[in-house]
Structures are given as structure tokens and as C-alpha cells.
Amino acid sequence: MKKIEIKIIDYRPEHQSHFERLNRHWIEKYFWLEPIDKFVLMEPEKAILQRGGNILMATINNEIAGTVALKKVDETTYEFTKMAVDEKFQGNGLGYALTKAAIEKAKIMGAEKLLLYSHTSLKAAIHLYRKVGFRETHLEPGVYSRSDIKMEMDLDQIKIIKADEMYANAISTIGKKSFHDAFLPTFNRYEDLVEYLDYTYNVEKITDSIKKSNNVFFVALYKNKLAGFAKVKKQSLNMQLTGSRQMELQKIYVLKEFHGTGVAAALLHSVIGLAKNIRPACIWLDVYIGNKRGIRFYEKNGFEKFGKHSFKIGTQIFSYDLMILPGAVFGVNQESSQIVSYGND
Ligand SMILES: CC(C)(COP(=O)(O)OP(=O)(O)OC[C@H]1O[C@@H](n2cnc3c(N)ncnc32)[C@H](O)[C@@H]1OP(=O)(O)O)[C@@H](O)C(=O)NCCC(=O)NCCS
Incomplete structure (x- = not known):
């Protein structure tokens, strides 16, 4: 049959x-x-x-x-x-x-x-x-x-909030915890992981980042509990792509206990909603090549792989897949995408 x-x-x-x-x-x-x-x-x-x-x-x-x-x-x-x-x-x-x-x-x-x-x-x-x-x-x-x-x-209620500086602490906590839980086994030296997290999720650094007009942070609550966040750069060029209007989904992290609740999809839904408003030609992102669950999630939501790059964290080099969601998927064709400057990020 x-x-x-x-x-x-x-x-x-x-x-x-x-x-x-x-x-x-x-x-x-x-x-x-x-x-x-x-x-x-x-x-x-x-x-x-x-x-x-x-x-x-x-x-x-x-x-x-x-x-x-x-x-x-x-x-x-x-x-x-x-x-x-x-x-x-x-x-x-x-x-x-x-x-x-x-x-x-x-x-x-x-x-x-x-x-x-x-x-x-x-x-x-x-x-x-x-x-x-x-x-x-x-x-x-x-x-x-x-x-x-x-x-x-x-x-079960999921709420997505566009974050202001008040959420810097929450974003720092979610980022550190979810990255640590997801990627600990991939690090050869624990110190590299700790240094990276202390630098990337320093609360002052996050506060400054939230204030920048090119950045948008979304925070997700599940039944009123902090569950995840996403960070978008409204304008961020990837040299492996053509076109001058590219939005980057730079981070999307959900705490382990909220995996499978729809929180990640709700965050992505808000990111795509933002893209529908500001009309970039695409959304691109990078994802660690060993993060099979993440890659499946993006593919299920219309992203396709278009290249690879690597990134050094401490003493170790990590390889990432580059993925793109073309504007056509969220209703923007190349010609109608607008060129806008949001200043430095
Ligand atoms: C309702 C409808 C969408 C279901 O579609 P479907 O693809 O056949 O649904 P599924 O195969 O997923 O499941 C059907 C379920 O109904 C059950 N079912 C089928 N006929 C039934 C009946 N006469 N009485 C009770 N249950 C019945 C099946 O056993 C199955 O339940 P189970 O998985 O617990 O065994 C389809 O029947 C339909 O289009 N009906 C007409 C339109 C309609 O009623 N729309 C809703 C308007 S409010």
C-alpha cells in the first residue's frame, strides 16, 4: 500500500x-x-x-x-x-x-x-x-x-513582549542558561564557555544593545514565566548574500523546560511580523552545524541553507550553517524591499 x-x-x-x-x-x-x-x-x-x-x-x-x-x-x-x-x-x-x-x-x-x-x-x-x-x-x-x-x-498562554532595558537582566539569565544547557557538551574547555557567556550576556552590554535602534529584542513568557528571547538586527549584511536589505535573526533561545511548548515558534512569528513591517529582502541566521533540532525547526519554518561560516569562541573554532528565509515567504519581493538605515548596531 x-x-x-x-x-x-x-x-x-x-x-x-x-x-x-x-x-x-x-x-x-x-x-x-x-x-x-x-x-x-x-x-x-x-x-x-x-x-x-x-x-x-x-x-x-x-x-x-x-x-x-x-x-x-x-x-x-x-x-x-x-x-x-x-x-x-x-x-x-x-x-x-x-x-x-x-x-x-x-x-x-x-x-x-x-x-x-x-x-x-x-x-x-x-x-x-x-x-x-x-x-x-x-x-x-x-x-x-x-x-x-x-x-x-x-x-496555555504564550506572550511575546518587545523588550526594553528593563528586560536586560532577564535576557542575560535566559541566554546564559539556555546556551550553557544546549552547548556545554560541544566545548573542549569549560573556561571558554564561561568567558563567552560572561562577555556576551553581561547585563550592561545587553542594556546598551537593547537601546540601539538597529536591534529588536523579543521576550517570551509562558504562563507568565520567562521562557525565551530573540534578538533581531533590522539591517545586517551577510557577504555571502546579494542585496542591500537583509535582516538578521541573531539569537533565539528558549529555556530547556519550555522546549516543545510553541515558545520558539511564537518568537519566530513575532520576528516575521517585524519583517512584514520593515520589509527586508530576507531574514538570515547562523546555526551551529551540530544543532540538529534547531536546523529542523528553521527548515520547518521555511528557512534554507545557503552557506557555512566559522566562529572562534576562546580557543575553539565552531562551524555554523547559514540559513535564509526569502522575503517572498513573508510577502516581500526583492523590488519592493526598502533601503533604510538604522544607524550603528
Ligand atoms: C470532521 C472532519 C474534518 C474530520 O476529518 P477526518 O480527516 O476524517 O478526521 P480524522 O481522520 O483525523 O479523525 C476522525 C475522528 O472522528 C471519528 N469519527 C468518524 N466518524 C465518526 C462518527 N460518525 N461518530 C463519532 N466519531 C467519528 C474517527 O473515529 C476519528 O476519531 P479517532 O481518531 O478517535 O478514532 C471531516 O469528517 C469533515 O470534513 N466533516 C465535514 C465537515 C465538518 O463537520 N466540519 C466541522 C464543522 S464544525
Whole structure:
């Protein structure tokens, strides 16, 4: 039997006809299209994306097979809506994969609560919702005439803050601890590691760095606990790349106990949000060649390797992969990227 490969990908404009087809099918089969459905299905960019929501598509062996949307209700609440899997692909775990991926995406976007409206006759959907943690709540009248059930789920909260100097201490602590835990085994001399951390994460040095207009620091809180940080240089040229507008994701560190919580993805989401605003032609970064988990994380988020370089820490030379996220991935083409100076870093 042919192996089934399921992928969850972000919606792109060319997916509109699939988004409409998949949802139109089940809504017209069991109910009827309401005016709000028509708007959402025909103009998902206006109805969902431009209002701060998100849409995911599921593929099975590279064929579009399902979808789900997150409609923004307010800063911390999203409606889980328009989930559909092509009938010929149902029962393969796609609905489950889409539901889990949408929950993760919502957390990354800062959601604290998800809600949904459904109908109790949609047995597979209701089963799936309960399985992942949605619970029934009071249904207010008049949202969709076809729904007879409303469900909600509280999410483990991730907050991303653009850091000011007040966070220098926190950044220093997270940086030292997470680098130490991740890279201790790669150092031949412990003194090299300690010297590097004392220099790089000196609180005064971090304070100065936060003040520089070319730098942006994001700090992540998970359930109100400090969990990680990212540092971006808005303009930073890598000589192995062409083009004059390059943003560097210089550091992204998450404390060990928060690995797997979505904190790293939430930090990256904020970095890409910044890039969408200031429109560099790309985001580049370097990652230690032995950091397989980190490389997988970046690849999963659209980064590709484009070169290597090395860096001396104390007496030891470390090799790094260089990776790039092209502007096209976050909606910037080369021509429209702007040349701006942010001064010295
Ligand atoms: C709901 C839907 C997206 C699920 O897609 P899917 O790819 O078949 O989902 P999965 O294969 O991941 O899982 C389906 C789950 O539902 C269960 N299920 C299927 N039919 C069921 C039924 N009649 N009653 C109860 N559970 C059922 C399956 O056993 C499975 O659960 P399990 O993993 O615990 O065994 C799909 O059925 C669909 O498109 N339905 C029409 C649209 C819809 O209802 N959308 C939601 C509107 S609110």
C-alpha cells in the first residue's frame, strides 16, 4: 500500500478555490450556505487573514485534502472555523492533524481561548473537538443559524513582549542558561564557555544593545514565566548574500523546560511580523552545524541553507550553517524591499 504523507501548510492565495470547494461541499450537503459563509469562502483573505486570522491547508501526498481557519475575535480569542476534509481522504487522521496544528498556531499568535460553533449531527467533528480538549459552553443565539452547540478551550498562554532595558537582566539569565544547557557538551574547555557567556550576556552590554535602534529584542513568557528571547538586527549584511536589505535573526533561545511548548515558534512569528513591517529582502541566521533540532525547526519554518561560516569562541573554532528565509515567504519581493538605515548596531 502507498505510504500516506500528511502535511499542514500555510494558506496561499492560490488555495482559495480549494478552501471554498472543501467547505461548500459539507455545508451544502448537510445545511445551506449563510451570507457570512459566502463572504468567508469567496474572500478568505479579506474575511480572515487581513483581520488578523489564519488559514491552514492539509495535503495528503501533496494533494490538497483539507483546511481549517482561525478567525480573530479579539486580541486573545480566535474562532476555530471552516474545518473540512475531502470525503475521499477522511479517516486518515487529517482532521486531527489540522485541529492540533490550528491549536498550536493559535497559541503562537497569542490566543488564550479558542471557541467554535458546530452542530451535534456532525459526529466526527464533535468527537474530534472533545478529543483535543474543547468543552461545551452556553450557545448565544444568532451567530450561525445552523449551529446548535458552542465549544471553548483555554490555551496555555504564550506572550511575546518587545523588550526594553528593563528586560536586560532577564535576557542575560535566559541566554546564559539556555546556551550553557544546549552547548556545554560541544566545548573542549569549560573556561571558554564561561568567558563567552560572561562577555556576551553581561547585563550592561545587553542594556546598551537593547537601546540601539538597529536591534529588536523579543521576550517570551509562558504562563507568565520567562521562557525565551530573540534578538533581531533590522539591517545586517551577510557577504555571502546579494542585496542591500537583509535582516538578521541573531539569537533565539528558549529555556530547556519550555522546549516543545510553541515558545520558539511564537518568537519566530513575532520576528516575521517585524519583517512584514520593515520589509527586508530576507531574514538570515547562523546555526551551529551540530544543532540538529534547531536546523529542523528553521527548515520547518521555511528557512534554507545557503552557506557555512566559522566562529572562534576562546580557543575553539565552531562551524555554523547559514540559513535564509526569502522575503517572498513573508510577502516581500526583492523590488519592493526598502533601503533604510538604522544607524550603528
Ligand atoms: C470532521 C472532519 C474534518 C474530520 O476529518 P477526518 O480527516 O476524517 O478526521 P480524522 O481522520 O483525523 O479523525 C476522525 C475522528 O472522528 C471519528 N469519527 C468518524 N466518524 C465518526 C462518527 N460518525 N461518530 C463519532 N466519531 C467519528 C474517527 O473515529 C476519528 O476519531 P479517532 O481518531 O478517535 O478514532 C471531516 O469528517 C469533515 O470534513 N466533516 C465535514 C465537515 C465538518 O463537520 N466540519 C466541522 C464543522 S464544525
